[in-house]
Each structure stands twice: as structure tokens, then as C-alpha cells.
Amino acid sequence: MSDLAATGTAPALDVESIRAQFPILERQVHGKPLVYFDTAASAQRPRAVIDAVSRFYETQNANIHRGVHLLSQEATDAYESARTRVAKFINAPSRDELVFTRGTTESINLVAQAFLRPRLQPGDEIVVSEMEHHSNIVPWQMLCEQVGATLKVIPFNDAGELDLDAMDELLGPRVKLLAVVHVSNALGTVNPVAEICARAKAKGIPVLLDGAQAVPHQAVDVQALGCDFYCFSAHKMYGPTGVGALWAPMATLKAMAPYQGGGEMILKVSFDGTEYAAPPNKFEAGTPNIAGAVGFGAAVDWLDGLGMDRVAAYEAALLAAGTERLQSVPGLNIVGTARAKAGVISFTLDGVHPHDIGTIIDHYGVAIRTGHHCAMPAIARFGLPATARASLAVYNTVAEFDVLVEALHGVREMFG
Structure with a gap:
């Protein structure tokens, strides 16, 4: 079953069963299991599609x-x-x-x-x-x-x-x-x-x-x-x-x-x-x-078939858990902290360009988006040229956020 508890009246999703429906999640990237946090750009496709x-x-x-x-x-x-x-x-x-x-x-x-x-x-x-x-x-x-x-x-x-x-x-x-x-x-x-x-x-x-x-x-x-x-x-x-x-x-x-x-x-x-x-x-x-x-x-x-109430509940819990884990990384700053948020976490890392973040953590098997995300005015509002962005979906897990955090610690160590 899901590694997150049910929220409200929505029962927990069987996320491992959901993940098994996505053939691409079985592949490896640079010898590591794929961790796909780029759904805001384009989601992966289940076998049914x-x-x-x-x-x-x-x-x-x-x-x-x-x-x-x-x-x-x-x-x-x-x-x-x-x-x-x-x-x-x-x-x-x-x-x-x-x-x-x-x-x-x-x-x-x-x-x-x-x-x-x-x-x-x-x-x-x-x-x-x-x-x-x-x-x-x-x-x-x-x-x-x-x-x-x-x-x-x-x-x-x-x-x-x-x-x-x-x-x-x-x-x-x-x-x-x-x-x-x-x-x-x-x-x-x-x-x-x-x-x-x-x-x-x-x-x-x-x-x-x-x-x-x-x-x-x-x-x-x-x-x-x-x-x-x-x-x-x-x-x-x-x-x-x-x-x-x-x-x-x-x-x-x-x-x-x-x-x-x-x-x-x-x-x-x-x-x-x-x-x-x-x-x-x-x-x-x-x-x-x-x-x-x-x-x-x-x-x-x-x-x-999943039920949109269950999807929303699972992703809300995953967003909260993922945000908490990312905040443990020294020098990481989250960009966009609205009270009502969906599954997007944009962030910067002190002293490291977002493109470098994306390139390095790719070698951990982690796919994120870096840049202005086709929203230049929004990013410029914070005085930034770019951010790193982890965007989640119903096939993501807390364990994958742990991999992302490990990769970011690796970036942190490289840049001192």
C-alpha cells in the first residue's frame, strides 16, 4: 500500500500497484533507478494509455x-x-x-x-x-x-x-x-x-x-x-x-x-x-x-479509476512530506510558499546554479526541471534567473524524495 496514510475520507492509494503500471519506471538512468520528478513538464504514461x-x-x-x-x-x-x-x-x-x-x-x-x-x-x-x-x-x-x-x-x-x-x-x-x-x-x-x-x-x-x-x-x-x-x-x-x-x-x-x-x-x-x-x-x-x-x-x-479525491489527498500528503525533507538540505530555499499549493516545489541552493543541480543529480537517476519553466516573469519576480523544480505525481513516493535529498547533499558537498 501507499507509504502515506489516507487523508480525510479518501482511502490510501496502492502506489506500488500504480507504479507497476508505468513501464518507464522500470528503467535505470546512469545505472540508478529512475526517479521522475518532472511531471509538470510532462507526465509519464500508464500501460492503459x-x-x-x-x-x-x-x-x-x-x-x-x-x-x-x-x-x-x-x-x-x-x-x-x-x-x-x-x-x-x-x-x-x-x-x-x-x-x-x-x-x-x-x-x-x-x-x-x-x-x-x-x-x-x-x-x-x-x-x-x-x-x-x-x-x-x-x-x-x-x-x-x-x-x-x-x-x-x-x-x-x-x-x-x-x-x-x-x-x-x-x-x-x-x-x-x-x-x-x-x-x-x-x-x-x-x-x-x-x-x-x-x-x-x-x-x-x-x-x-x-x-x-x-x-x-x-x-x-x-x-x-x-x-x-x-x-x-x-x-x-x-x-x-x-x-x-x-x-x-x-x-x-x-x-x-x-x-x-x-x-x-x-x-x-x-x-x-x-x-x-x-x-x-x-x-x-x-x-x-x-x-x-x-x-x-x-x-x-x-x-x-483512481478517484480524483484520492489522487489529491495522496499528492497533498506527499507534497508535505517532500517539502519537509527538502528543507533539511543546508542552503536550500523554496520559491513559492503559498498556503494553497499543488505538487510543485521550486527551489534554489546557495552558491549552485540550478542547471548544475539538475546535471549532477541526473547521475543519481533523478530527473527534475531547471530553468525559468516558461514562466520568466514569475521567476524574475524573485530576482532569480532560474530555479530547480521537483514536480510530483501519483506515482511518486516519499522514498524517492529521500533519493532526491541524498542527491542534493551530494551537490552540496561538491560545491562546499
Whole structure:
């Protein structure tokens, strides 16, 4: 069973059984068992996801929607079944409100160009937070440059918590969208997004949430959150790369122009004009990542089987235990100490560059991320060029944190 006790009413997970479902955890790195603490960048895949993708290619591979032959019909059923399961996973009111994309980044760009650009005028404003991933900054900067709008930024405090009073002051009459991360990939902060949405909606401002780091680690209910757009990626949640999703209410999707033109997103094409398909197909031009969507569906089935309450409880206990162990390393400073945190621990080690930390502990078999984590403004807020980041998942253990700590002591000894 798990080496952590059950938390609250959620029974403990059998983590050794979970680990056995991940073939990559059996390999060695530099002669040492792999310790993978880089899930915030990309999670590993359980056998259920690997098998689902392989099975599709081995038995059902064909293009979807227009074919009358059996393989095409089966591929279509597999693809659309995945849409249904992913939509249910975030409690979307309708499966047709779930648009498959290449990931969170494309989802945000879709909203920027298909929803906001036609509504944005010179002098209008977009508000983001200081802790955003670049994918929730750069698309809005590009849009502001295209239209002549202004990007405003919500600051956060030394603990890595958003200043909601400052946010309220920024949400003026010219603001056309608020875009905020649900869980920070660089700091681990879990933002109070339901409250943020309520404050923005009270002023008539639509809200986009970047949920890439939230959906794999806690139950997400888009209806309860009250947002207008929710974006996430399969590869953060034990699924394939190159596929993700955008959720938005049907009325919003119907009012949006297509993001790209081509096959799949049309009802009728002539040289006199084109009639577009209804959402979600309107936003899925071209042959999609069919196998990726099938794997996406398998990933949410796998998470459902664990139970998101149990996942959240286990990871919260593991985060607490791992944080305590890391704090025993001399000269280690944790960056991001919000009261509400998910499984991300960013840190520095006095006198050692984060890249050196990552390189050295790799030889202990430990994989972490070093750098700015595609969140340069958040890291710069602390006057740092980079941090080391250990990000955990349901397959990690306290024993692995002990290996990480041992490796960091080795780094400490090398640098004196």
C-alpha cells in the first residue's frame, strides 16, 4: 500500500500497484533507478494509455467522420467517445462544448483569435497574472500588438499568492478578458479561481482559465468554477502529447468565428461561400490527432479509476512530506510558499546554479526541471534567473524524495 496514510475520507492509494503500471519506471538512468520528478513538464504514461494508442493503430486506424467503411466508423466512434469522456471528466454540460486542440497553448490561441480579436478595440485591456506560463502571456501580447490594446498584470506577493485587491482595481470598464492560471507550474500556487471568476463576472468580464496543471491533480468542475473558457493538455495528465482541449459554453462557441479553415470544419463549400459545421467540429480543421484523442480518453478513464479525491489527498500528503525533507538540505530555499499549493516545489541552493543541480543529480537517476519553466516573469519576480523544480505525481513516493535529498547533499558537498 501507499507509504502515506489516507487523508480525510479518501482511502490510501496502492502506489506500488500504480507504479507497476508505468513501464518507464522500470528503467535505470546512469545505472540508478529512475526517479521522475518532472511531471509538470510532462507526465509519464500508464500501460492503459500506451495500450489504447497501440490498439487503435493496430486494429482501427482510419480517418474519421466521412468514411462509410467499418474502420472509419470505428475510428469515428473511438474519437467521439473520447470527447464524451473528457467532457464528463471536467463536468462539461455537453460533450459538444469540448473542442479537441493540440494542447493548452493552441486552446489559448484559439480563444485569442476566434473569440477576443473580433471584440477588441484600440485602448481596450486584457488582464493576466504575474505568474502565468508564457502560453498565457504571449498570445495576448500578440493580440494587443495587432489591435492596439493593452496588457495589464496582477501582481503576487512573496509567498506566490495573487493580490486580489490589486486585481479588482485592474478590472475596469475597458477590460475585455481576464486570463489566469488555475495552478502555477513554476510556484505550485493553487489560485482561488472560483472567487476570481465571480469577481470578474460581477463586472461582466469573461474569464479564461489555464488548467494544464490543475486537471491531473484535483477534481475540476467547470460549471462550479464559473469560467468562460477552460484549457488543458493530455500530456500533463498521463495522456499523449500533441492533444488537449478547450471547453466553452455552446452559446459562446456558436458566436465565435472559426480559428482555421479546411476539411472537417465545414458543411458545404462552393466558390460562392462556405457554410461551417456546428461546434465543436467548426474548430477542428483538418485530420485531427485521432490516436492522441483515443489516448486522452484512456487517460481520463485511468484517473477516474483512481478517484480524483484520492489522487489529491495522496499528492497533498506527499507534497508535505517532500517539502519537509527538502528543507533539511543546508542552503536550500523554496520559491513559492503559498498556503494553497499543488505538487510543485521550486527551489534554489546557495552558491549552485540550478542547471548544475539538475546535471549532477541526473547521475543519481533523478530527473527534475531547471530553468525559468516558461514562466520568466514569475521567476524574475524573485530576482532569480532560474530555479530547480521537483514536480510530483501519483506515482511518486516519499522514498524517492529521500533519493532526491541524498542527491542534493551530494551537490552540496561538491560545491562546499
